[in-house]
Structures are given as structure tokens and as C-alpha cells.
Amino acid sequence: MADKYLVDLTDEEQGYLLDVIRKGKTTARRVARAHVLLRAAEGAADEEIAETLHLGLSTVHRTRQRFVDEGLTAALSERARSGSPLTLTGKQAAFLVALACSTPPAGRRRWTLQLLADRFVELRQIDTISPNTVDRVLKKTTSNPGNVRNGAFPV
Numbered sequence: 023m024a025d026k027y028l029v030d031l032t033d034e035e036q037g038y039l040l041d042v043i044r045k046g047k048t049t050a051r052r053v054a055r056a057h058v059l060l061r062a063a064e065g066a067a068d069e070e071i072a073e074t075l076h077l078g079l080s081t082v083h084r085t086r087q088r089f090v091d092e093g094l095t096a097a098l099s100e101r102a103r104s105g106s107p108l109t110l111t112g113k114q115a116a117f118l119v120a121l122a123c124s125t126p127p128a129g130r131r132r133w134t135l136q137l138l139a140d141r142f143v144e145l146r147q148i149d150t151i152s153p154n155t156v157d158r159v160l161k162k163t164t165s166n167p168g169n170v171r172n173g174a175f176p177v
Contacts, residue, residue, distance in 0.1 A: 027087045027089070027091075029062035029063045030063065031059065031063040036060070036063065038094070039094075042056040052098050054081075056098060057075050058075065058081070059097060062085075068083055109151070109155050110148065110151075110155070110159060114148060118138065118147075118156065118159050119160065121133075121145075122156075122160055127141075135153035135154075135156045136153045138153070138156045139151050139153045139155075139156050
């Protein structure tokens, strides 16, 4: 880590960081970053800060770098994570829930996840969908036909 990012805090910034540490209504990562910035402003080396706070060396370096490049708010906050895009739109999810609540095919007592997935593709709502995705969508609703709380299985 050849670049050296010097952290120079104003009194106001230092007071804000101390408030972040003292008040209990924030994430542990944010508190750890506040500690990093305070220790860095005191002149501590990255290795010393990492060892003292039980953090990775790269975490300390990145926090210091983000403070110098982007400011205090950016150094304390999380960056957005990409994650995977949603498989279904809201409209498609609603259609899937409605399908799950409908009468099952002839010869069946109830919908299975595989049957729902196959029927959903048949109706040209989506090109492909896995039974696991169907399960995830239905878990988020109270309309899950297999859900014990919905009376599917007498208690």
C-alpha cells in the first residue's frame, strides 16, 4: 500500500465521529470506520490501527483513502452492492401468486412448485423460472397455498 493518505480532521468532524462512537444507534461497521479515522488522525500507522481494532489492513487503507478522496460521509457509509437483478417484476410476481391461489390442474389436489413454474412458463409470463424462484416469491406472501397458517393443513 504505497500511497499514504493523511487524515486531517477538523474539530467538527472529530466531534461528529466521537458522537457516532458514543451513540448506540449505528452499525458496527460505521463505528469501526469512525475509530479508524480517529486513530489515523492521531498519526497511527495502518498496521497498528488494523491490529488494535481487529480489522483487515485493506479495510483501514480503504477507509483512509475514501476519507481523503470523497469525504467523511463517504468514508463512514457503505457503498451500494450490485447483487443480482430481480427475476420477476412486481406484476409477474402478483400473477404468480394469483396462479398459486387458483384451482390446481385436473387430477391434482394442490399446486407443486414445479407445476407452478411449468404453468407460468406455459402462459408466456417468462422464458424460464425455477421452482426455487417460485418458492421464494410465494414465501414473501401470505398466499402460499402450502403454508400451514393459511389452513392448508389442519392443526
